[in-house]
Amino acid sequence: MFDVIVRGGTVVDGTGAPGFAGDVAVKDGRIAAVGQISGEARTVVDARGRVVAPGFIDPHTHFDVQLLWDGAARPALEHGVTCVVPGNCSLSLAPLKADDRKAVVGMFQQIEEMPPEAFTTAFEWTWEDFAGYRAAIEKGLSINVAPLVGHSVIRLWVMGPASQERAAFPDEIAAMQALLRECLKAGAVGLSTSFVDLDAHGKPVPSRYAQFDELDALCAVLGEFGRMLQVVPEFYATDITIARIDQLAELSIRHGIPTTFSPLFDTLAVPDNAERAIARVEEQFARGARVWPQMQTRPIDISFSLLRPSLFFARLPRWVRILRQPLEQRVAALTDPDTRAKMLADLGPDGGEAMFGRLVARGGDACPPEYVGKTLSEIARLRGQPAGLALIKLSLENGLDVAFLSASQGHQSTDRIGPMLAHPLVHIGASDGGAHLASFSTYGDTGYLFSEFVRKAGAMSLEKAVAKITSETADIWGLKDRGRLAPGQCADIVVFDADAIDRGDELPAFDMPGDGMRYVRAARGVDTVLVNGEVAYAQGAYTASRSGVVCV
Amino acid sequence: MDEAVIVGADIVAGHDGTAELVVRLLHPDGSEHPVLLDEDTGLKLMEACGAASLEDLYGQSWRRIVPES
Numbered sequence A: 001m002f003d004v005i006v007r008g009g010t011v012v013d014g015t016g017a018p019g020f021a022g023d024v025a026v027k028d029g030r031i032a033a034v035g036q037i038s039g040e041a042r043t044v045v046d047a048r049g050r051v052v053a054p055g056f057i058d059p060h061t062h063f064d065v066q067l068l069w070d071g072a073a074r075p076a077l078e079h080g081v082t083c084v085v086p087g088n089c090s091l092s093l094a095p096l097k098a099d100d101r102k103a104v105v106g107m108f109q110q111i112e113e114m115p116p117e118a119f120t121t122a123f124e125w126t127w128e129d130f131a132g133y134r135a136a137i138e139k140g141l142s143i144n145v146a147p148l149v150g151h152s153v154i155r156l157w158v159m160g161p162a163s164q165e166r167a168a169f170p171d172e173i174a175a176m177q178a179l180l181r182e183c184l185k186a187g188a189v190g191l192s193t194s195f196v197d198l199d200a201h202g203k204p205v206p207s208r209y210a211q212f213d214e215l216d217a218l219c220a221v222l223g224e225f226g227r228m229l230q231v232v233p234e235f236y237a238t239d240i241t242i243a244r245i246d247q248l249a250e251l252s253i254r255h256g257i258p259t260t261f262s263p264l265f266d267t268l269a270v271p272d273n274a275e276r277a278i279a280r281v282e283e284q285f286a287r288g289a290r291v292w293p294q295m296q297t298r299p300i301d302i303s304f305s306l307l308r309p310s311l312f313f314a315r316l317p318r319w320v321r322i323l324r325q326p327l328e329q330r331v332a333a334l335t336d337p338d339t340r341a342k343m344l345a346d347l348g349p350d351g352g353e354a355m356f357g358r359l360v361a362r363g364g365d366a367c368p369p370e371y372v373g374k375t376l377s378e379i380a381r382l383r384g385q386p387a388g389l390a391l392i393k394l395s396l397e398n399g400l401d402v403a404f405l406s407a408s409q410g411h412q413s414t415d416r417i418g419p420m421l422a423h424p425l426v427h428i429g430a431s432d433g434g435a436h437l438a439s440f441s442t443y444g445d446t447g448y449l450f451s452e453f454v455r456k457a458g459a460m461s462l463e464k465a466v467a468k469i470t471s472e473t474a475d476i477w478g479l480k481d482r483g484r485l486a487p488g489q490c491a492d493i494v495v496f497d498a499d500a501i502d503r504g505d506e507l508p509a510f511d512m513p514g515d516g517m518r519y520v521r522a523a524r525g526v527d528t529v530l531v532n533g534e535v536a537y538a539q540g541a542y543t544a545s546r547s548g549v550v551c552v
Numbered sequence B: 001m002d003e004a005v006i007v008g009a010d011i012v013a014g015h016d017g018t019a020e021l022v023v024r025l026l027h028p029d030g031s032e033h034p035v036l037l038d039e040d041t042g043l044k045l046m047e048a049c050g051a052a053s054l055e056d057l058y059g060q061s062w063r064r065i066v067p068e069s
C-alpha cells in the first residue's frame, strides 16, 4: 500500500530526459516507484493530460520573515515551488542578537518593503542563533526551505556598530569563521554577501565593509562543508561584474565551493553586458571554477507615481522640471491650465497616447478601484480625456498617489534571453521571491519560463525547462535527494498543465500583517503540489499539511 | 581632456522597479564604460548639471555624479 499514487500523467522526471506516460508512487515521504504502477494507495492524484514533474526550486528569495507566519511562502507554493532559498543578499534573521534586531529590520525593509507590523505583531522573536531561527520556522512549514546565512548579520554579531565602519581585525575574522561554522552545522546551505545593498539610512550594509581576506576566510569555512557563496554584484557594470566573476572563481577553486552571482540582467542600454559576463563564466568553468550566473525569467517593469520624481520622464524636459519641484509647487503647476497645456503639447499630437497609453494603473494605493488594472489608454477613453491629461488629472484627484506601471522596460527581449536561459552554465533563478513587495510581484517566474520561453518562443523543450529549475538547481546547491522523480528521492512533486501553466496577472493583495499591501500573481495551470509526499496544494487551495522541512 | 566625461545617458529598468540611469563615461585613455546610477543619484546628477533632458548630460564631468562634500 502506497501513501500516494500520481496516476496517468506524463512524467517529466527532472533529468531532461523525454517525458513518458507513467505513474509516480510515494511512500513515507519518498518516491517509491516510477512507471506503470499497479498497487493501491490511500490517495490517488489523477494526472491524466497533465505533466508530473519534480517540485521547482527557487534559489534566490527573501522569505525569511514571511516564513515565520506563513509556512507555505504564499503564493510561491501554488506556482509549483516546493523549495525556497531565503537569506540571500547578505541578510538573514539569524544569527542576530536581540539588541541588533532593529538595525537588521531596517535592512530587511529596504529589500522586502514589508510593513512594520510584520516585525512587531506577526511573530515572536524567540531566537538569537541560527538553530533557534530554524526551530522557529520549522514548526509550520508546508514548503521546504534551504536557508542561507547572511554575511551582514554575521559581521554585525561579531563587530557590532563597527561592522558598518571598518575592516575586521584578525580576531574578529576568526570569530566570524566560528559563527559561520556553527550556522552551517545548524542547517545553513551557504553564505550570502552583497556588494550593493544599503541599510535604512542609505548606508552600505555591513558585508560591504569587508576586505577580501575576510571573505576568503569565510569561504574557507564554506569549503569545510562544500557549501555555496551567493553574491549580489554591481548591476550593468560589465567590467566590475567580470572582476567579481574572477574573484568568485578564485574562491571557488581555492576552497572547492560553488558560487553564484545574482542577478544577471540583459539590457539594451548595455547590450553586451550579459553576453560578456557569460563568456567569462565559460572561461572560469573551463579552469575548474564554479561561478553560476543567476538569471531571472521575468522582464523588469518600471513603476512610478507623480508623488516622487522619477527618471521615467527623463526624456521630457518640461516634465522633469515640473515634477522635481517640491510637492506644493508641483501640484500647483499640474493644476495650472497653461502649464498643463504645454506639458501635453510635449507629448505630441496624440495627447500622449503613443507615449503613455500602455501604462497600467496598478492599484494598492489611492487609485479608484474602477481604474485598477486598466491601461491609461482605456482610462483616457472612459474619462473622455487624452492619455497625458488623464494621467495628470487622475493623479491630482488622488493626492498624486496613483502608481503606474510601464511593463517590460528591462530584461525584456525574449529572443536574446531565451538562449541565455537555455545555456548550460546559466542558473535560472533570481526571482527575489518575498522582496520588493510594494513595488512588484516576485512570484510566478517558473510559470513564465514555460509560457514565454517554452510555449511561445520555443527557446527550450519542456523537459529542459523542468530540469533547469529542479535537478540542475538541486545539483548546483548540493540539495540532497531533491530535484528528480526517481525511487528514493524526496517526494516533492508538481502536477501541471503544460498548455496553461503561466504566472497569472499581477494584482494588489492586502494579506501582509497589519493589512499591508503587496503585489502577487496567482498560479495558473498548476493542479497539485506535493511536498515530501503530502498534498500541500490542490484544486486551487492550500491544504492543512505541514510537511515542509529545512532541507540541506 | 584630462578627466572622464559623460558621453551617453540612457534610462534602464532597475532591479527594484525604478527607472535608473546608465551613463557612459569616456576616459582620457579613450576607453568607455557604463556606470549605473540609482534613481536618486540619477535625478541628483540631472539637477546638478541643470539638465532637463538626457542629452544635456553629454560633455559633463564625471565629478558631477559625486555629490559635493
Ligand SMILES: [Zn+2]
Pocket (backbone or CB within 6 Å): A060, A061, A062, A088, A089, A432, A435
Ligand atoms: Zn535579493
